[in-house]
Amino acid sequence: xxxxxxxxxxxxxxxxxxxxxxxxxxxxxxxxxxxxxxxxxxxxxxxxxxxxxxxxxxxxxxxxxxxxxxxxxxxxxxxxxxxxxxxxxxxxxxxxxxxxxxxxxxxxxxxxxxxxxxxxxxxxxxxxxxxxxxxxxxxxxxxxxxxxxxxxxxxxxxxxxxxxxxxxxxxxxxxxxxxxxxxxxxxxxxxxxxxxxxxxxxxxxxxxxxxxxxxxxxxxxxxxxxxxxxxxxxxxxxxxxxxxxxxxxxxxxxxxxxxxxxxxxxxxxxxxxxxxxxxxxxxxxxxxxxxxxxxxxxxxxxxxxxxxxxxxxxxxxxxxxxxxxxxxxxxxxxxxxxxxxxxxxxxxxxxxxxxxxxxxxxxxxxxxxxxxxxxxxxxxxxxxxxxxxxxxxxxxxxxxxxxxxxxxxxxxxxxxxxxxxxxxxxxxxxxxxxxxxxxxxxxxxxxxxxxxxxxxxxxxxxxxxxxx
Numbered sequence: 001x002x003x004x005x006x007x008x009x010x011x012x013x014x015x016x017x018x019x020x021x022x023x024x025x026x027x028x029x030x031x032x033x034x035x036x037x038x039x040x041x042x043x044x045x046x047x048x049x050x051x052x053x054x055x056x057x058x059x060x061x062x063x064x065x066x067x068x069x070x071x072x073x074x075x076x077x078x079x080x081x082x083x084x085x086x087x088x089x090x091x092x093x094x095x096x097x098x099x100x101x102x103x104x105x106x107x108x109x110x111x112x113x114x115x116x117x118x119x120x121x122x123x124x125x126x127x128x129x130x131x132x133x134x135x136x137x138x139x140x141x142x143x144x145x146x147x148x149x150x151x152x153x154x155x156x157x158x159x160x161x162x163x164x165x166x167x168x169x170x171x172x173x174x175x176x177x178x179x180x181x182x183x184x185x186x187x188x189x190x191x192x193x194x195x196x197x198x199x200x201x202x203x204x205x206x207x208x209x210x211x212x213x214x215x216x217x218x219x220x221x222x223x224x225x226x227x228x229x230x231x232x233x234x235x236x237x238x239x240x241x242x243x244x245x246x247x248x249x250x251x252x253x254x255x256x257x258x259x260x261x262x263x264x265x266x267x268x269x270x271x272x273x274x275x276x277x278x279x280x281x282x283x284x285x286x287x288x289x290x291x292x293x294x295x296x297x298x299x300x301x302x303x304x305x306x307x308x309x310x311x312x313x314x315x316x317x318x319x320x321x322x323x324x325x326x327x328x329x330x331x332x333x334x335x336x337x338x339x340x341x342x343x344x345x346x347x348x349x350x351x352x353x354x355x356x357x358x359x360x361x362x363x364x365x366x367x368x369x370x371x372x373x374x375x376x377x378x379x380x381x382x383x384x385x386x387x388x389x390x391x392x393x394x395x396x397x398x399x400x401x402x403x404x405x406x407x408x409x410x411x412x413x414x415x416x417x418x419x420x421x422x423x424x425x426x427x428x429x430x431x432x433x434x435x436x437x438x439x440x441x442x443x444x445x446x447x448x449x450x451x452x453x454x455x456x457x458x459x460x461x462x463x464x465x466x467x468x
Contacts (some may be wrong), residue, residue, distance in 0.1 A: 004299040005221055005256040005279035006030070007334045008161070011064035011078040012038050012046065013092030014114060015336040016161050017223040017256040017279050020299055026329050027321070029354055030301075031077045031347065032336045039112035040340040042067050048109045051094055052143075054150045058089055071344055075351060089151045090160025093144070096225070098162050100173040101140045102133050102200060121176035124186075127193050132200045135207055145211050152215030159217045164205055166224035166258075167244040168232070170197050183236055190240060198244040202251050221278060222248055223256035226267075234266040242270050254278040261303035268294055281334065284308070284320060288328040301332035309335055309350055310342050318353050352424075405447050406454070413441075425449060428457070 004020035009032030035046040044050070044060045051057070068078045075081070079088075095114035097107045106118040122130065135141045144162075152158040171179050171193050182190040209219055224245055229237055249255035256279030257271055264271065264282035271280060272294040281301035282291060291300060302324050308317070324333060335350065405427070406412055412429045419427050426448055432441040442463035447454050 003221060003254045003278050004297075005223065005254065006299055007279075007281070007301050007332045008091070009078070009334075009336055010088050010091040010160070011061055011068065012044070014095060014163050015258070015334060016091060016163050017221070017258075018161065019219075019221065020278075024299070024330065024332075027325055027354055028330075028332045029076075029351060030332055030334045030336075031075075031338065031351075032334075033338045034340075035110075035114060036112045037338060037340045038064050038067065045111045046109070046113065047111045051109065051115065052147075054089060054147055054154065058087060058154065061087055061089065072348070072351075086155035086157050086159060088160040089155065090148065090158065090162065093147070093160075093162060096163050096165050096169070097173070098144075099165060099170040099197065099201060099204070102135075102138060102204060103130075103174055104140075105173065117173045119176065121178065122174050124189065127175065127182075127189055130193065130196050132196055132203065135203060141204060141207075145208070148208070148211050148215070157217050158212045158215040161219060161223075162205075162208060164201055164222070164224070166226045166241075167194050167197050167201070167248075168228055168241050169225055170201070172228055180231070183232065183240060187240075194240055194244055198247055202248060205252070220252075221254035221256065222252040223258060223279065224248060225258040225260070227258065227260040229259065229267055230262045234270065237267055238270050242273070245274050249274050249276045252276075256280070259283075259303075261305050264291065271295075281332075284324075288324065292328055299332065300328055300330075301334050302328060304333055304335045306335065306338045306342060309338070310346055314349065314353075317350065321353055405449065405452055408454075421446070 005017040007030040008018040261283035444458040
């Protein structure tokens with residue numbers, strides 16, 4: 001079985017993947033922002049210097065981490081819950097332009113965005129004569145390897161991931177819209193272009209991994225991006241691109257497929273034939289139940305669009321999360337490419353919504369939020385750990401430490417519709433004897449989750465089953 005991969009968004013980088021630990025939660029959030037978000041927040045210039053000057057990039061990454069820690073404390077956004085050393089100084093480099101640059105396509109850098117490729121598309125004659133570049137004499141690639149060495153010298157390890165894109169995405173950057181005409185009018189030319197790109201990707205990824213391994217880091221997997229797959233038919237994917245995805249997967253032993261936020265339904269069956277599949281993502285309109293059946297061993301991810309995050313009603317977002325948990329989990333929920341116009345509170349709300357279902361499965365009748373549980377009607381228990389099915393094959397993962405919050409001899413009933421205060425500091429409960437006995441309840445109290453102090457919010461006397 002191939003290793004599982006999870007979504008990974010380094011500060012300002014396009015979304016990519018990294019190796020899963022095996023202890024991932026039932027629902028795992030990954031949130032990321034565009035370079036423009038950081039540019040407007042703290043003035044970082046993401047131009048040429050950011051991509052070629054390791055010291056400058058390191059300084060900017062530390063600044064981005066501080067901004068995330070200030071605005072989203074206590075979260076794992078941008079891995080701010082991890083130490084500042086060693087830093088990942090490789091992920092995000094050259095955005096999605098690396099493979100095109102190996103074929104001498106100029107990169108256009110931007111102060112407030114990811115770099116883009118100059119639209120200098122190859123002609124028919126250039127495509128027919130195209131061969132894999134000699135990486136040992138390729139100036140762009142050798143300078144990239146020199147950066148890896150410099151990163152290792154600073155950090156002690158060369159951790160991080162280049163975004164290699166996929167065969168189709170890279171072909172579009174080299175050929176432009178004529179690629180789609182080639183696939184119909186001159187399939188031999190299209191096959192040749194795809195083959196050269198595939199061989200180039202395998203060679204470049206392999207050499208980079210070997211270089212990183214010299215400095216203590218071996219990715220051990222590859223990820224491909226099929227963002228433009230919805231521009232071709234399932235049959236065209238099957239005939240032109242699927243063989244290349246399989247070739248790459250077989251070479252590296254574990255592969256992640258990024259389908260983007262589109263529906264994956266037309267391509268799902270073909271994706272399921274890719275060997276060593278450790279990760280697959282798709283959009284909310286996909287048949288999530290079918291995906292869970294077809295990809296039982298891969299870590300699944302749902303690409304939740306930044307537009308939905310801003311424009312959808314809060315209740316609809318909650319319903320989306322419940323559906324994802326029911327039909328698709330265990331999985332990641334990925335909110336990538338968030339722009340500066342998105343209010344911080346919308347992001348924090350999204351984070352708050354997910355824990356309500358984060359560890360909940362249909363067969364586990366435990367209500368959850370922020371790691372607090374009620375296990376009986378007599379006491380409230382605070383968990384610093386838990387034991388729930390999660391991770392690969394839903395195997396149980398054990399954590400530990402339980403702290404009792406209440407000790408008085410009365411019932412403590414938590415409403416499943418929201419027992420927490422808005423700041424997550426208090427649990428609110430009443431003293432009814434059963435779920436249906438609200439009429440006979442005589443008091444409502446709250447307990448502080450840190451101090452254990454209890455306050456009475458409502459109290460009445462002469463209570464009976466019909467009320468006071």
